[in-house]
Structure formats: structure tokens, C-alpha cells
Amino acid sequence: MSAASVVCRKELLDNARDRRTLFSAFVFGPLLGPVLFAVLISVMVSQTVSTADAPIEVPIVGSELAPNLVEHLEARGVSPAAEHGLAKFAEAAEAVQSGAHDAVLLIDPNFAERFAAGETARVTLVYDQSNTRAASRVRRIRAAVSSYAQQLGTLKLIARGVDPDVLSTVMLDELDVSTAAGRSVVLLGMLTYFLLLATLMGGFYLAIDSTAGERERRSLEPLLTTPVERSSLLLGKMAATTIYMLLALALTLVGFAIALRFVSLEPLGMSSSFGVGQALAAFAIIAPFAPLGAALMTLVASFTKSYKEAQTYLTLVLLVPTLPLVFATMMNVKATSALMWIPSLSQHLLVTALVRQDPIPVAYVTQSALATLAAAAVLALVAMRLYERERVLG
Amino acid sequence: MIDVLSVAKRFGHVRALDGVTFTAADGRITGLLGPNGAGKSTCLRILSTVLKPDRGTARIGGVDVVAEPLRARRLMGVLPHGAGLYPHLTARENIEYYGRLHGLDGRALAARVDQLVARLGLGAIVDRKAKGFSQGERTKVALARALVHAPRHLLLDEPTSGLDVMAARDLREWLKALRDDGCCVLLSSHVMQEVEALVDDLVIIANGRIAARGTPAELAVRYPGRSLEDIFVSAVEGAAR
Numbered sequence: 040m041s042a043a044s045v046v047c048r049k050e051l052l053d054n055a056r057d058r059r060t061l062f063s064a065f066v067f068g069p070l071l072g073p074v075l076f077a078v079l080i081s082v083m084v085s086q087t088v089s090t091a092d093a094p095i096e097v098p099i100v101g102s103e104l105a106p107n108l109v110e111h112l113e114a115r116g117v118s119p120a121a122e123h124g125l126a127k128f129a130e131a132a133e134a135v136q137s138g139a140h141d142a143v144l145l146i147d148p149n150f151a152e153r154f155a156a157g158e159t160a161r162v163t164l165v166y167d168q169s170n171t172r173a174a175s176r177v178r179r180i181r182a183a184v185s186s187y188a189q190q191l192g193t194l195k196l197i198a199r200g201v202d203p204d205v206l207s208t209v210m211l212d213e214l215d216v217s218t219a220a221g222r223s224v225v226l227l228g229m230l231t232y233f234l235l236l237a238t239l240m241g242g243f244y245l246a247i248d249s250t251a252g253e254r255e256r257r258s259l260e261p262l263l264t265t266p267v268e269r270s271s272l273l274l275g276k277m278a279a280t281t282i283y284m285l286l287a288l289a290l291t292l293v294g295f296a297i298a299l300r301f302v303s304l305e306p307l308g309m310s311s312s313f314g315v316g317q318a319l320a321a322f323a324i325i326a327p328f329a330p331l332g333a334a335l336m337t338l339v340a341s342f343t344k345s346y347k348e349a350q351t352y353l354t355l356v357l358l359v360p361t362l363p364l365v366f367a368t369m370m371n372v373k374a375t376s377a378l379m380w381i382p383s384l385s386q387h388l389l390v391t392a393l394v395r396q397d398p399i400p401v402a403y404v405t406q407s408a409l410a411t412l413a414a415a416a417v418l419a420l421v422a423m424r425l426y427e428r429e430r431v432l433g
Numbered sequence: 434m435i436d437v438l439s440v441a442k443r444f445g446h447v448r449a450l451d452g453v454t455f456t457a458a459d460g461r462i463t464g465l466l467g468p469n470g471a472g473k474s475t476c477l478r479i480l481s482t483v484l485k486p487d488r489g490t491a492r493i494g495g496v497d498v499v500a501e502p503l504r505a506r507r508l509m510g511v512l513p514h515g516a517g518l519y520p521h522l523t524a525r526e527n528i529e530y531y532g533r534l535h536g537l538d539g540r541a542l543a544a545r546v547d548q549l550v551a552r553l554g555l556g557a558i559v560d561r562k563a564k565g566f567s568q569g570e571r572t573k574v575a576l577a578r579a580l581v582h583a584p585r586h587l588l589l590d591e592p593t594s595g596l597d598v599m600a601a602r603d604l605r606e607w608l609k610a611l612r613d614d615g616c617c618v619l620l621s622s623h624v625m626q627e628v629e630a631l632v633d634d635l636v637i638i639a640n641g642r643i644a645a646r647g648t649p650a651e652l653a654v655r656y657p658g659r660s661l662e663d664i665f666v667s668a669v670e671g672a673a674r
Contacts, residue, residue, distance in 0.1 A: 045533040049522075056521035056562075257517035261578070264481045264511040265534040266503045429484055 042267040046275025050249050051282060060244040064287050068240035072233030073294035080226065080302045095176050098123030100131060101146035105154070108146070108162070108187055115183040131165045141173035142166040142180055157195075227394060228368035231387040234291055234325055235360050239332045241287025242280035243353060246336035249276040251349035260432060269431075270423040273337065277419055280333035288325055292318040317393060324389045324404060327411040331382055332360070334418035341425055363387065374399075379406035382414050434459050435480065435586060435617055439489035441641075442475055449475040451641040452489065457619045457634065459585070462612050464632030465621040468669060472641045473621035474514060477590050480619070481511040493586050494617075507535065510579035512572075514590040520564040524555055524574045527563055528581055535582035542581075549577040553607065569600030576607070587611060589620040593627055605631050625662045637668045644668040 054060045099119040102109050109119055123140070125131050131143035147153070147161040154160040162184055166177045193203040253259045262272065299313040339356050343349040363384035372378065374388040374397075385407035392399050425431065435457040442450040450472045457463035465473045478484040480491050482502035490499045498505040518527045525546060532542045550559050553573050558566065563574065572592065579587065589608075593601040608631065612618050622628050628635065635652060637645040645652060645668035649661060656664045 042534055045530070049519075049526075049530050052526070053519050053521050256520070257513070257515050258519060260478075260481075260483055260513040261511060261516045261531075261575070262534075263483050264506055264509075264513075265531060266506040266536075267534050268503070432483065 042271045043275040043278065046267075046272050047278040047282070050245060050276055050279035054245045054248060054279070054283070057244070057248070060248065063244055064241040064283055065290055068237030068287050069290035069294045072237050072291055073298035076230060076233060076295065077298040077302045079229070083226065084302070094118060095141075095179065096120040097142055097144055097176075097180055098125055098131070098134070098140055099144045099146065100125050100127075101148065101150065104146050104148070104150045105160075105162075108184070111187040111190075112180075112183050115179070115186070117180055117183050128163070128165070135165050135167050138167075138170070141170065142177050144180065144184075227391045228364050228387065230295070230394065231390045232361055232364050234288065234295075234321065234390065235328060235332075235364075235383060235386065236357065237291035238284045238288040238325060238329055239336070239357050239360065241284040242329070242333050242336055243357070245283050246276075246280045246333065247340050247346060247349040247353060249279065250337055250340040251343050251346050254344075254432070255346050263432075269426040273423050273426050274419070277330070277333045277337050277422070280337060281329045284329040284332055285326060288329065289322060292321055313394065320393055321390050324393065324407070325386050327408040327415070328360070328383060328386050331411050331415035331418065334415045334422060335359070338418050338422040338425065341422055341431065374403060376403065376406065379403050380410045382407075382411040385410065434492075434494060435463075435619055436492040437476070437480070437489075438491060440476065440479055440486045440491060441488040442472075442479060442484065442486050448641050450479070450486070453638065453641070453643055454489075455636045455643060455646060457617055457636075459617045460612060460615045461633040462608060462618040462620065462631055463634045463636060464628045465619065465636050465638060466623065466628055466665060467621075467638035467644075468623060471638045471669075473623075473638060474590055476638070477511075477513075477588050477619070477621055481509065481513070481588055482506055483513075507582065508584055509586040509588055510582070510584040512575055512579045512587070512589040512592055514594070516572075516575040516579075518563040518566070518571055518574055518578075521562060523562055524559045524566075524570075524577075525550075527574055528578050531578045532581040537582065545581060545583070546577075549580060553577050554603075568595045569597060569603075572596060572600065572604065576604070580611075585615070586617045587619070589618070591622060592620055593622070593624065601627070625665065629661050637665060639669040644671060 094116040096118055097120060099109060099112075100123075102119045112118070120140075123134075123143075125134055125143060128145055131140075131145055134140045135143055143165040145163040145165065147163070150160045150162070164177070164180060164184070166173065168174075192206075196203045196206070253262065263269065296313050296315070296318050336353055336356060339352050340349040343352055360383035363381060364387050366372070367384055367387055372384075372388070374385075374392055378388060379385045385403075389399060389404060389407060437453055437455050440450050440453045441448075453472070453476060455463075465476060467473050475484065479486050480493065480498060482498050482505055485499060490497055492498065493505045494508045496505045496508060518524075519530070522530070528546050528549065529542060532538075532545060537545060550556055553576065555573055555577060558570055558574075563571065566574065572595075576592075587608075592608075593604055596604065605627070608618055608620070612633070620632075629649065632649070634648055635646065636643060645655075645664070647655070652661070652664050653659070656667060659667075
């Protein structure tokens with residue numbers, strides 16, 4: 040058995056007996072992400088979806104004056120609320136301001152007379168623009184009323200023998216090409232963020248314990264007197280960190296697969312199931328990130344003088360891989376071949392594509408893995424160089 | 434046999450060792466004696482290949498520690514000052530870890546660990562985790578760990594510091610037993626009584642240089658009518674002048 044694997048096995052066993060390490064690696068990380076994600080999704084879904092088609096009730100003051108209008112509104116899912124007790128504009132304004140109602144429709148007392156006379160009949164929509172929650176409802180009420188007006192106008196023109204098209208000199212066709220999935224890019228950014236974070240958390244304490252911890256409890260110096268190259272010692276430690284990280288990643292993916300059984304991503308336009316296939320593919324995509332994170336954490340922890348100092352610095356390190364995600368989310372970056380050279384960003388883009396069920400070129404996956412592993416090798420070599428120095432004893 | 438040949442080492446502007454030469458013979462306990470900061474630990478760390486000398490070299494059983502550090506490490510056991518154990522591993526696992534790093538495995542390793550456990554009286558604690566060990570128990574296990582590959586050379590940095598009377602006494606007995614087996618034992622200390630009770634040869638080191646060298650009897654002849662402590666003080670003061 041090689042010395043590196045002896046070291047690796049010892050670190051695995053040693054850290055498996057540390058409750059804090061186990062908790063943060065295999066409980067906290069794998070649980071936090073999926074649970075938070077599931078909660079956020081169900082909130083978002085209930086907000087965006089329920090408001091889209093559900094019938095809404097709106098108090099209509101003077102509904103008896105315009106039965107046809109009310110009927111038209113009802114056909115479009117806007118029904119008059121029974122028993123609202125409002126009679127005047129002031130009352131309606133107060134009810135909307137206080138939040139008792141999202142919006143109130145006031146039908147002018149002269150509506151019927153003016154309507155019969157062929158004059159412009161008035162309807163007032165009372166709403167609160169600062170109430171963003173009600174925005175989509177207000178929009179629907181407004182659209183329903185103006186469609187009624189337009190329909191009647193068209194009929195009037197026809198009755199007078201005029202082609203209604205004379206009114207439409209220019210027609211604007213709107214075509215929104217954003218998909219629901221594209222709109223939920225923030226949510227997807229969070230998915231990869233949680234996956235990468237949980238992966239790093241998996242090796243966090245092992246990386247500290249096997250470097251700064253080893254120095255602090257003064258077991259490093261005797262270890263350096265064993266007939267093993269320092270690079271082998273470090274290789275074993277980084278291998279153990281990587282194994283913990285991969286385990287944490289696997290558990291987190293299982294957590295997501297379970298959590299997403301209870302909340303559906305479909306209303307947000309994402310793949311309906313995050314099943315075994317997706318989980319395995321996501322594991323394959325993110326796996327190369329584990330040795331990179333292990334090398335980075337080991338390197339940083341090796342610089343520090345104590346366990347506490349290592350904890351402080353590594354907490355900052357946890358943020359580093361998330362920066363590309365923030366950038367990608369804000370700029371709405373799409374996967375390109377050039378971006379596959381950037382570790383953590385490439386994993387983010389690939390996992391995002393995976394969940395959106397976009398096609399993923401195999402070349403991208405290979406490129407991402409190669410670039411990430413190359414970065415891991417460079418950092419590992421730097422860490423090994425560092426361990427050859429005498430200052431490593433602290 | 435351990436040969437130290439004109440070893441010099443500086444840390445920044447501090448000259449820790451300035452051309453130190455001495456020999457520690459097989460079958461003898463050699464004491465490296467000196468005030469704090471004299472260079473004892475630096476000297477032992479260079480011998481254990483943890484540090485590299487700026488000048489000079491040393492040989493462990495004829496193997497050059499600068500040219501062939503890995504081979505030299507196989508020939509020696511090292512007990513650094515305050516050596517730490519892995520608190521989550523049992524005493525046995527701590528010892529076995531070093532055994533494996535020395536290339537032992539399977540039945541040979543188990544037999545060697547059992548032998549050390551019997552010899553050092555570790556039976557009661559061998560399968561307990563090191564977390565709750567007393568200082569004496571920790572030192573015992575660290576010593577067993579340093580001896581797991583049956584080295585013929587043993588380096589110990591202040592081995593009895595922090596030990597109670599009984600534990601220190603036990604340790605001295607084991608070191609004597611190892612010497613009687615023909616091992617070359619080199620230890621550092623600044624405790625005069627311990628040195629008097631234990632060592633066969635003395636190397637007094639001060640300000641990075643050898644201040645005096647010889648058996649206690651030889652030194653007593655050179656500095657007549659004085660206790661070892663007096664000899665130590667005048668040697669150190671002589672080196673400072």
C-alpha cells in the first residue's frame with residue numbers, strides 16, 4: 040500500500056470520528072440546500088402560477104348599472120365580489136390603501152344614461168401601484184375592461200357601416216421569446232450554488248484538520264520524520280478531502296432528488312423530474328470540482344497558523360467559487376466553449392443546461408472537466424511546494 | 434552512531450547553530466544540554482531531517498541526512514518536543530499509522546505493536562482514544578510510535594518535560610533498556626538532575642556552539658570540585674565570553 044493511501048485512509052477514519060466534521064459535511068450541507076431550495080421554489084411557484092389563471096374577485100361599486108360589462112368581466116375570470124359594503128370613491132380608496140382589497144372598480148352613477156346616449160361612459164379602477172403583489176391582478180382587470188370597450192367600439196363602427204380596421208393604422212405584434220426557464224435563471228444559479236457549497240463544506244473541516252489542525256496539535260513534526268515524501272503526505276490528505284467532498288456532493292444530490300419530488304419545477308419551465316439520471320449527470324459534471332476545492336482549501340489552510348485562522352480564511356474561500364455564479368446570474372450568461380475553461384462557472388452552466396433539458400455538447404463536459412482538473416493539479420503542486428519549505432512547521 | 438559535522442543554521446539574523454560537531458555513540462545515551470534557545474531543538478530537527486542545515490551535515494548510522502533524508506529517517510525514531518497524537522484514534526491506531534508509513538503491515542505490524550504495548554505497559558489504554566490521555570500516557574504512546582520500526586537510533590527533544598515523577602522515571606528506565614540493547618540514544622534537556630541520572634555522554638551547547646563535551650566524569654576532572662550544575666554554568670558563561 041502506498042504511503043499516500045495510508046495517509047488518506049487515516050484521515051478518512053480520523054475525521055469520521057469527529058462529530059462536527061461529520062455534521063457539517065454530511066448533514067448540514069446536504070440538508071440545507073435542498074430544503075431551502077424546495078421552500079423557495081414553492082413560494083415562487085405559488086406567486087407566479089396561482090396569480091396567472093386563477094379567477095379573481097374584485098369589488099364593483101354600482102355593478103347593477105352595467106350588467107353587460109360585469110358579464111364580460113366574469114367571462115374573463117374577473118368576478119364581482121359579493122358583499123363588499125363599499126359605496127363611494129373615498130371608501131374604495133381607503134379599502135385599497137389599507138390593503139383590504141387589491142383593487143376596486145367604480146362604475147359611474149351616470150354610466151347607463153351616458154352609455155345609452157352613445158357618450159363615453161366612465162369606469163374608475165382604484166389600485167395601489169406600490170402593491171406589487173396585486174400588479175398582475177390589476178393588469179388583468181384593466182385588460183378585461185378595455186377589451187369590453189374595444190369590442191363595443193368595433194360593433195358601433197360596424198353598425199355605422201365603417202370597417203373597424205380604419206382604427207388600426209399600425210398594428211404592434213408583441214412576441215416574448217423568454218421561456219419560463221430563462222426567467223428562473225436566478226433559481227438555477229442557486230441550485231448550483233448550493234451544490235458547490237455543499238461540496239466544499241464536505242471537505243472544509245478535513246482540510247483544516249489535516250493541515251492547520253495537524254500543526255496545532257503538534258503531530259506534524261513527527262509525521263515529517265517518517266520515511267515518506269512530503270508530497271505523498273499532502274497527496275493523501277487532499278485525496279481524503281476530495282473523497283469527503285464527493286460524498287457530500289452525492290448526498291446533496293440525493294437530497295435534491297428527494298426535495299424536488301415534493302415541489303414541481305414544471306410551472307417554472309424546468310425539467311419536471313430531477314431523477315436518478317439527472318442526479319448522476321450532475322455528479323459527473325461537478326465531480327472534477329471536488330479535487331480543485333480540496334487543493335484550494337488545503338493550500339489556504341496550510342498557510343495559516345492555527346485552526347481558528349484556517350477557519351476564518353476558508354470561510355472566505357467558500358465564497359470564491361460562487362463569484363462566477365453571481366456574474367453569470369446577473370449577466371444571464373449562456374454556455375459557450377470559451378466559458379468551459381473557467382472552473383465553477385462551467386459547472387454552473389452545465390448543470391443549469393442539464394436541469395433546463397438543453398442539449399449539452401459532450402465536448403463542453405470534457406473541456407470543463409479538463410480545465411478544472413488542470414487547475415486542481417496546479418494548486419496541488421503549489422501546496423506541495425509550500426510543504427517543502429521549513430516554515431510549514433509554524 | 435550519530436555524527437554531527439560542522440552544522441550551521443540561521444533563521445533570518447539569528448544564528449541558531451554555528452558550526453556544531455559531535456558524535457553520539459551506539460550503546461550510549463548522549464545528552465544535549467543547554468539553556469533555552471541554545472540550539473538544542475534546531476540541532477535535533479536537523480538530525481531528524483525536518484530542517485536542512487545551511488552548512489555542514491550529519492550522518493545517522495552512516496547515512497547522510499542532507500543527501501538521503503528518507504533513508505536516514507528509516508534508521509531513527511524521533512520524539513519531538515510535545516509531540517501530539519491524533520485524539521480520535523486509539524493508542525493502537527496511532528502507533529499503527531506510523532508503522533504503515535514505515536512500510537509495515539499485516540501480521541508483522543500487529544506483532545510489533547503488541548510487543549511495544551507489552552514493553553511500555555500500554556495494555557490498559559491501547560484501545561482507548563487518545564483524547565483523554567494524561568501527559569504521561571501521551572508520551573508513552575508517542576514513544577511507542579517512534580519505536581514502531583525498531584530503529585537503532587533514537588532522538589528525543591525534552592522527553593521528560595511535563596511528566597510526573599513516576600512517568601519520568603519509567604521513561605528513563607526504557608531509555609536505559611534501549612541503550613543496553615545497543616541503541617544510540619540522543620536526547621536534549623535542561624534539567625540537570627535528569628541528565629545526571631541518565632546520560633553517559635554530555636554535549637553542552639550554548640549560543641549555537643559546543644561549550645563542553647565529555648562524560649560526566651571527564652567534565653568533573655576538567656572542572657574539579659564542582660557539581661554538574663556548576664560545570665554547566667561555567668561552560669555556558671565561557672561560551673558567552
